[in-house]
Amino acid sequence: MLKRIKRNWYVPKGQEPTDFDKRILSYQNRGELVPTRKLIKTPEQIEGIKRSCEVNTGVLDLVEKEIHAGMSTEDIDKLVYDYTVAHGAIPAPLNYEGFPKSVCTSINEVVCHGIPSEFEVLEEGDIINVDVSTILDGYYSDASRMFIIGKTSPEKEKLVRVTKECLEIGAEAAKPWGFVGDIGKAIEKHAKKNGFSVVKDLCGHGVGLEFHEDPEVDHYNTHHNGMLLVPGMVFTIEPMINMGDWHVFIDEEDGWTVVTEDELPSAQWEHTFLMTEHGLEVLTY
Secondary structure (H helix, E strand, O other): OOOOOOOOOOOOOOOOOOHHHHHHHHHHHOOOEOOOHHHOOOHHHHHHHHHHHHHHHHHHHHHHHHOOOOOEHHHHHHHHHHHHHHOOOEEOOOOHHHOOOOOEEEEOOEEEOOOOOOOOEOOOOOEEEEEEEEEEOOEEEEEEEEEEOOOOOHHHHHHHHHHHHHHHHHHHHOOOOOEOHHHHHHHHHHHHHOOOEEOOOOOEEEOOOOOOEEEEEOOOOOOOOOEEOOOOOEEEEOOEEEOOOOOEEEOOOOOOOEEEOOOOOEEEOEEEEEEEOOEEEEOOO
C-alpha cells in the first residue's frame, strides 16, 4: 500500500478508486478531515463488535437489576467482573493504563472514572454513572447508564433526564457524510436550553478494534466540522452534563477520578454506535 499521512484517505496501489473512495477523496481535497481506511470496519469486524456489545449490555442490565442503597461500588465491580468473565470476555478498564478495577462508578459530583471501593456505599438520593467496557475476541464495546438510588431531588432527576436526551439528540444529529462537529453542536444547545453545561475536557471516541480510536467526539460546539462521518465507522457518544459550571479537576490522590470544580452533580449516558448509510445504529443499550 502507498504510505501516506496517517489521517489521509488513500487508494491502495494497483486498485481503481471506487465510488466510496471518490466521495471521501472529494472531501479530503476540500481540506476536510476524513477517516483512515482502518476506521471503516469490515462486515466481519462489525459482527465481532456487535457480539462484544451484547455482553456489555448484559452487564449493565445486571447492574440495573441489582443496584440499591447500601450497596458498595466494590459490589458493583464484582458483579461486572464475574458476569464479563463468565461470558468469555474481559473487562476493558481492568489494568488499563493502571486503572485498578473492572468498571467506573461515578457518584453525584464525580463526572467519570470513579474507582470502585468497599468504603463507598450508595445512599438514598445518590445518582451514579456505571461505565462498562468489554473486550470479546479482541473486539471492544463501551457504554454507560445513570441510576437514581431511591428518590432524589427534582434537580438531580432533571439532570439525569436531560443528559439522556442530550445523548439521543447528539445521535440524531450524526448523519452519514455529515461531520462529528454536528453532534456537539446539538448536545450543547439542548444542555444550555435546560440550564446545564457540557464538560469540555473529555469526549467520545472511536471504538471497536481498540479501546480508544479516532475520531474524537466532542460534546460541545467547537465551531469546527471535525471528522467526516462515513458508513462503517464505530464510535461512542457520551455527553457529560453538569448542573453547574463545566470545569472539572482530577483527584490528585488516585490520578483518575474526575470531579466537578464547583462540586455540583454531573451525569453521563453513553452508547456505542455504528454509522450506516441511513444513520446511526445503536449497538449498546
